[in-house]
Amino acid sequence: MQTKVRLQSEEFDAAAETAALTRGRTDIGALVTFTGICRGAESGEPIAALTLEHYPGMAEAEIARHVEEAKARWPLLGVTVIHRYGRIAAGENIVLVVTASSHREAAFAAAEFLMDYLKTRAPFWKQVESKSGKTWVEAKGADDAAAARWEKPSGREAAE
Amino acid sequence: MQTKVRLQSEEFDAAAETAALTRGRTDIGALVTFTGICRGAESGEPIAALTLEHYPGMAEAEIARHVEEAKARWPLLGVTVIHRYGRIAAGENIVLVVTASSHREAAFAAAEFLMDYLKTRAPFWKQVESKSGKTWVEAKGADDAAAARWEKPSGREAAE
Amino acid sequence: MKLIYFAWVRERVGKAEEDVVPPASVTTVAELMRWLGGRGEEYAHAFEHPKSIRAAIDKSHVRPDTAIAGAREIAFFPPMTGG
Amino acid sequence: MKLIYFAWVRERVGKAEEDVVPPASVTTVAELMRWLGGRGEEYAHAFEHPKSIRAAIDKSHVRPDTAIAGAREIAFFPPMTGG
Numbered sequence: 001m002q003t004k005v006r007l008q009s010e011e012f013d014a015a016a017e018t019a020a021l022t023r024g025r026t027d028i029g030a031l032v033t034f035t036g037i038c039r040g041a042e043s044g045e046p047i048a049a050l051t052l053e054h055y056p057g058m059a060e061a062e063i064a065r066h067v068e069e070a071k072a073r074w075p076l077l078g079v080t081v082i083h084r085y086g087r088i089a090a091g092e093n094i095v096l097v098v099t100a101s102s103h104r105e106a107a108f109a110a111a112e113f114l115m116d117y118l119k120t121r122a123p124f125w126k127q128v129e130s131k132s133g134k135t136w137v138e139a140k141g142a143d144d145a146a147a148a149r150w151e152k153p154s155g156r157e158a159a160e
Numbered sequence: 161m162q163t164k165v166r167l168q169s170e171e172f173d174a175a176a177e178t179a180a181l182t183r184g185r186t187d188i189g190a191l192v193t194f195t196g197i198c199r200g201a202e203s204g205e206p207i208a209a210l211t212l213e214h215y216p217g218m219a220e221a222e223i224a225r226h227v228e229e230a231k232a233r234w235p236l237l238g239v240t241v242i243h244r245y246g247r248i249a250a251g252e253n254i255v256l257v258v259t260a261s262s263h264r265e266a267a268f269a270a271a272e273f274l275m276d277y278l279k280t281r282a283p284f285w286k287q288v289e290s291k292s293g294k295t296w297v298e299a300k301g302a303d304d305a306a307a308a309r310w311e312k313p314s315g316r317e318a319a320e
Numbered sequence: 321m322k323l324i325y326f327a328w329v330r331e332r333v334g335k336a337e338e339d340v341v342p343p344a345s346v347t348t349v350a351e352l353m354r355w356l357g358g359r360g361e362e363y364a365h366a367f368e369h370p371k372s373i374r375a376a377i378d379k380s381h382v383r384p385d386t387a388i389a390g391a392r393e394i395a396f397f398p399p400m401t402g403g
Numbered sequence: 404m405k406l407i408y409f410a411w412v413r414e415r416v417g418k419a420e421e422d423v424v425p426p427a428s429v430t431t432v433a434e435l436m437r438w439l440g441g442r443g444e445e446y447a448h449a450f451e452h453p454k455s456i457r458a459a460i461d462k463s464h465v466r467p468d469t470a471i472a473g474a475r476e477i478a479f480f481p482p483m484t485g486g
Contacts, residue, residue, distance in 0.1 A: 015175030018195075026200030026250045032271075033193040035178075036486055039262060040186030052485070053410055055478060058462035059485075083485065090186045095486050102199065104403075105306070108272050111192075115264055115486055121464070123478075124485025125410035136411050139482035146265070196403055212402070213327055215395060218379035219402075243402065255403050264486075275403055281381065283395075284402025285327035296328050299399035 001071065002078040002100075005064050007054065009086035014096050021078045021098055028077050030104040032111040034097040040090035042137075047090060047130045050137075054085040055123035066117045070099070073113070074106035081114060083124065113150050120147040161231065162238040162260075165224050167214065169246035174256050181238045181258055188237050190264040192271040194257040200250035202297075207250060207290045210297075214245040215283035226277045230259070233273070234266035241274060243284065273310050280307040321388070323356075325366070326397035329373060332366035342388075349375045350384035352394065367396075374399055404471070406439075408449070409480035412456060415449035425471075432458045433467035435477065449479075457482055 002021060006012075014035050022028055038050050067079050078100035088094055097114045101107040118124075119140075126137040162181060166172075174195050182188055198210050227239050238260035248254055257274045261267040278284075279300075286297040324337045346355045350370065357367035367373065375382050376395040388394060407420045429438045433453065440450035450456065458465050459478040471477060 014178070018174070018193075022197070026198075028197055029199040031193075031195040031197060033178075033191075033195075034264065034268070035191040035193075036264070037182070037188055037191060038186075039189040054485070055407070055409060055459070055462070055480070058459060058478070061462055062464075104194065104196070104275055105302075108194070108268070108275075112268050115268075118486035120483060122485040123409070123459070123480065123483055125481060126484045127410070136481065137484045139484050142265075143486075214402070215324070215326060215376070215379070215397070218376055218395070221379055222381075278403035280400060282402040283326070283376070283397065283400055285398060286401045287327070296398065297401045299401050303403075 001076065002080075003067055003071070004080040004082075005060060005067055006082045007056075007059055007063075008082065008084060010084075011092055012082045012084070012096055014093065014098075017080050017082065017096060018098050021080055021100055025077070027102065028100045029102045030100070030107040032097075032099050032104075032107040034095075034111050034115055035093055036095040036115075038088045038090050038092050038094055042128050042130070045130050045132070047128050049087050049089045049129045050094070051087050051127045051129065051134070052085045052094070053125045053127065054083075058123050059083070059085075062122045063118065066114060066121070070110040070113055074099075074101065074110045076101050076106060076110055079110070079114075081118075083118065083122065085124065087129075116143070116147040116150060119143040161236065162240075163227055163231070164240040164242075165220060165227055166242045167216075167219055167223075168242065168244060170244075171252055172242045172244070172256055174253065174258075177240050177242065177256060178258050181240055181260055185237070187262065188260045189262045190260070190267040192257075192259050192264075192267040194255075194271050194275055195253055196255040196275075198248045198250050198252050198254055202288050202290070205290050205292070207288050209247050209249045209289045210254070211247050211287045211289065211294070212245045212254070213285045213287065214243075218283050219243070219245075222282045223278065226274060226281070230270040230273055234261065234270045236261050236266060236270055239270070239274075241278075243278065243282065245284065247289075276303070276307040276310060279303040321391050322393045324393060324395040326395065328398055329366050329396045332362055334362050347387055347389065348384065349377070349382055349386050349388060349394070352388055353384070353396070356396075372398065404474050405476045407476060407478040409478065411481055412449050412479045415445055417445050430470055430472065431467065432460070432465055432469050432471060432477070435471055436467070436479070439479075455481065 080098040082096040099107045099110040240258040242256040259267045259270040
């Protein structure tokens with residue numbers, strides 16, 4: 001089981017990361033890659049860049065903890081999570097989640113689970129840079145709702 | 161809205177396809193890539209290859225029709241579907257679905273929808289080649305159940 | 321009308337396609353399968369479980385009760401296993 | 404104990420981190436926020452809506468009623484917007 005979690009300010013190469021995860025293996029039947037990209041407009045207004053602030057130490061730990069939870073929930077054969085911080089120009093990548101499994105259900109579910117958690121639990125904060133200045137992005141209720149669907153009904157181990 | 165549907169016997173390059181879909185664009189915020197790969201074992205028995213038979217003409221039409229339905233259901237900015245036929249060795253790619261959108265929910269949902277439909281409605285038949293000979297893969301009830309979750313409660317599609 | 325067979329239906333029938341002229345009493349896909357099943361041992365084997373055979377008329381999925389009138393090409397095949 | 408601030412909490416407070424010694428009567432995260440809010444105008448502004456501020460003790464998410472006893476590092480920040 002190959003696991004990679006990385007925080008970095010520099011751009012990443014999604015294709016190289018998926019290649020690294022599958023190289024020389026024939027047990028992987030399904031590979032899901034999610035790439036989050038900095039859009040050139042936010043709520044209709046053109047933006048130049050995002051700046052991502054993060055909590056060093058905690059961000060790595062939170063992501064690693066959720067990767068472990070994904071591995072416990074689904075039969076995964078490999079997981080890669082890369083999250084950037086610092087200034088990210090429009091069109092550049094922000095985040096990468098790659099999940100590998102024998103079958104597609106596990107790969108899709110784990111990738112969505114990880115993305116929902118990254119959006120709501122990993123300590124990152126986005127600031128938008130546009131003509132009208134810098135603005136902190138507000139958390140979305142829809143993201144909390146998306147993350148809530150993975151929560152167990154009661155007790156830590158209850159639904160596992 | 162960039163749409164590409166392709167059937168081919170030769171291998172494809174998933175990275176080149178995702179690059180082609182996103183090149184020069186800053187409206188895409190979420191990119192989901194699903195790659196289906198030929199595993200080296202099926203039900204515990206080592207396999208050498210798969211052979212995919214398809215119904216020329218109908219396969220293209222069925223996939224294109226489902227891509228149109230995905231575009232009608234979700235705010236997509238680009239879709240690529242590539243499905244191979246013929247002999248596919250263990251470790252090689254079988255199918256690629258790439259979906260692009262502003263936000264991740266649409267990209268994930270459309271990719272899963274397309275994969276569920278490809279599994280159950282696109283006219284392809286897999287034959288496994290192993291030591292014990294050639295065997296047709298049986299359709300899985302789980303795939304039908306996965307596809308059924310996208311069905312509308314009533315109307316044109318419900319009766320299909 | 322032209323019939324096309326895929327996967328194990330093709331293997332059992334022993335051919336990929338053929339032209340047939342079913343009697344006028346055969347009006348639906350299900351009736352066509354029953355009629356084909358009576359054309360000899362290989363057909364009987366191919367169509368012994370009609371519920372596990374899917375059909376398409378002119379490259380669109382159809383149900384067993386679909387009328388075959390006007391069909392140019394009817395295909396029979398097992399449940400799909402693509403993707 | 405060491406306090407760390409992120410995003411607009413940091414901007415409003417006007418510093419990224421500091422060391423504080425709250426009175427013994429301050430025992431929970433919520434009480435700490437209330438106490439910090441009374442330390443001046445910039446703190447009052449930063450902590451005016453404690454419900455929209457999240458906290459972590461020693462790099463783990465905690466709820467407002469969590470006890471702060473033994474904490475080495477307490478962080479305050481807006482709801483996360485990563486991914």
